[in-house]
Amino acid sequence: MTFRTVLVANRGEIALRVIRACRSLGLRSIVVHSAADAGAAYLALADEALCIGPGPAAASYLDPGLILLAANATGAEAIHPGYGFLSENAGFAEAVERAGLVFIGPTAPVIRMMGDKIEAKAAMRRSGVPCVPGSEGALPEDHAACAAIAEATGYPLIVKAAGGGGGRGMRVVREPAALREAIKMTREEARRAFGNPELYLEKFLEHPRHIEIQVLCDQHGAALWLGERDCSLQRRHQKVVEEAPAPGLPRAEIAALGERCAAACRAIGYRGAGTFEFLYEDGLFAFIEMNTRIQVEHPVTEAITGIDILREQIRVAMGERLAFDQDDIAIQGHALECRINAEDAFSGLPSPGRVTEWHAPGGPGIRVDSHMAPGSEVPPHYDSLIAKVIAHGKDREESLRRMSTALNEIRIEGVATNIGLHRLILDDPDFRRGKTTIHHLERRLAHRLTTEEGA
Numbered sequence: 070m071t072f073r074t075v076l077v078a079n080r081g082e083i084a085l086r087v088i089r090a091c092r093s094l095g096l097r098s099i100v101v102h103s104a105a106d107a108g109a110a111y112l113a114l115a116d117e118a119l120c121i122g123p124g125p126a127a128a129s130y131l132d133p134g135l136i137l138l139a140a141n142a143t144g145a146e147a148i149h150p151g152y153g154f155l156s157e158n159a160g161f162a163e164a165v166e167r168a169g170l171v172f173i174g175p176t177a178p179v180i181r182m183m184g185d186k187i188e189a190k191a192a193m194r195r196s197g198v199p200c201v202p203g204s205e206g207a208l209p210e211d212h213a214a215c216a217a218i219a220e221a222t223g224y225p226l227i228v229k230a231a232g233g234g235g236g237r238g239m240r241v242v243r244e245p246a247a248l249r250e251a252i253k254m255t256r257e258e259a260r261r262a263f264g265n266p267e268l269y270l271e272k273f274l275e276h277p278r279h280i281e282i283q284v285l286c287d288q289h290g291a292a293l294w295l296g297e298r299d300c301s302l303q304r305r306h307q308k309v310v311e312e313a314p315a316p317g318l319p320r321a322e323i324a325a326l327g328e329r330c331a332a333a334c335r336a337i338g339y340r341g342a343g344t345f346e347f348l349y350e351d352g353l354f355a356f357i358e359m360n361t362r363i364q365v366e367h368p369v370t371e372a373i374t375g376i377d378i379l380r381e382q383i384r385v386a387m388g389e390r391l392a393f394d395q396d397d398i399a400i401q402g403h404a405l406e407c408r409i410n411a412e413d414a415f416s417g418l419p420s421p422g423r424v425t426e427w428h429a430p431g432g433p434g435i436r437v438d439s440h441m442a443p444g445s446e447v448p449p450h451y452d453s454l455i456a457k458v459i460a461h462g463k464d465r466e467e468s469l470r471r472m473s474t475a476l477n478e479i480r481i482e483g484v485a486t487n488i489g490l491h492r493l494i495l496d497d498p499d500f501r502r503g504k505t506t507i508h509h510l511e512r513r514l515a516h517r518l519t520t521e522e523g524a
């Protein structure tokens with residue numbers, strides 16, 4: 070179904086990114102916002118901005134009724150959910166379509182299936198995508214049965230919530246004696262945070278890399294993969310730096326994995342943009358989850374493929390065909406992304422407030438996705454991401470060099486930022502060599518604390 074007007078049901082840099090994509094397609098954009106974002110500069114770039122509620126997300130960005138009301142009031146025909154908030158809420162996608170509007174994303178049943186990580190893993194196993202070993206389905210209530218599953222999986226293991234996300238709802242268990250308590254705590258957390266007490270367990274991998282495959286599918290059966298990203302630099306299971314392509318991976322194996330992901334998309338009737346996440350250890354890939362939305366780190370893939378993923382995502386939602394096929398996708402150079410957060414660089418403590426000074430870096434190969442301007446407020450209610458700096462170069466060396474120059478140039482005053490952490494990462498010899506594991510950054514930071522560096 071074609072449409073002329075898109076309601077942007079998100080905030081900050083991703084709302085701005087969607088507004089820009091709409092403009093490039095000649096579409097009208099209407100952005101909703103909370104009272105806490107009322108003064109934000111990016112709102113002026115949309116064709117219309119509408120305040121839908123107070124600062125707390127539950128009373129604004131997370132309220133499906135308010136967003137549908139705004140769509141109705143403004144005559145929007147489609148809704149782009151961005152990432153986070155309602156982007157992976159199957160009930161919301163359903164309500165949007167019931168209201169006769171287009172949800173820019175996959176169908177509600179596909180979102181529902183992939184949102185339940187137990188079901189997602191089962192679907193992937195059926196499509197021949199390799200998964201992390203662990204329980205086949207949900208953990209039973211009976212502790213002895215759980216202990217037997219844990220024994221069969223082997224320690225250390227990780228207990229995870231079926232409905233988990235954002236790095237929450239998981240717990241590492243190193244020995245049998247700790248299993249009962251870990252299950253109890255994770256179940257309580259899952260019930261409270263995700264409204265779904267179901268748990269599963271997986272082998273805890275000690276030295277994996279996080280590798281993910283970007284896919285893009287239209288509604289005419291085309292399913293393509295746009296290369297991979299390496300998102301191993303993480304803190305508290307949250308990505309800090311991402312890059313593409315992943316350094317030193319066997320290209321033939323990546324291509325085989327990409328083809329499997331594309332085939333899985335055809336099998337489940339996937340549409341739009343999505344990401345398959347894998348852990349890679351000892352030469353093996355193992356699926357952990359699929360994100361049925363645009364991701365924060367999509368720009369590194371845009372840089373190396375030259376494809377505007379947001380624009381394509383909106384085009385395929387209109388029912389248009391992808392304008393290229395798998396053979397047209399060529400990887401050019403290397404790209405890195407640093408997530409700039411308003412938080413203390415090393416403690417990670419959020420630092421909301423007013424940005425008094427803002428100077429964005431530039432130059433060859435530098436892209437900055439940010440909704441900041443001098444005087445911008447960083448409200449305390451939301452995620453602390455304030456900018457993404459993306460550096461593209463002919464190879465990894467050049468993108469690293471460009472990123473270093475950019476990080477030296479960026480000026481942000483008024484709130485604390487994690488730029489100091491990014492500088493430490495860029496100077497880290499292990500990171501510069503590539504191939505660091507998902508545990509590397511935490512260990513590096515722990516080392517910093519026990520040496521003079523941290524003093």
Ligand code: ADP
Pocket residue numbers: 201227233234235236237271272273274275277279303306307346348357358507
């Ligand atoms: P979320 O939906 O919260 O992002 P994921 O399942 O994608 O949860 O896991 C997030 C991160 O947690 C991974 O990138 C990885 O760092 C870590 N992790 C998840 N599963 C495992 C595992 N089986 N072994 C080791 N680390 C894991």
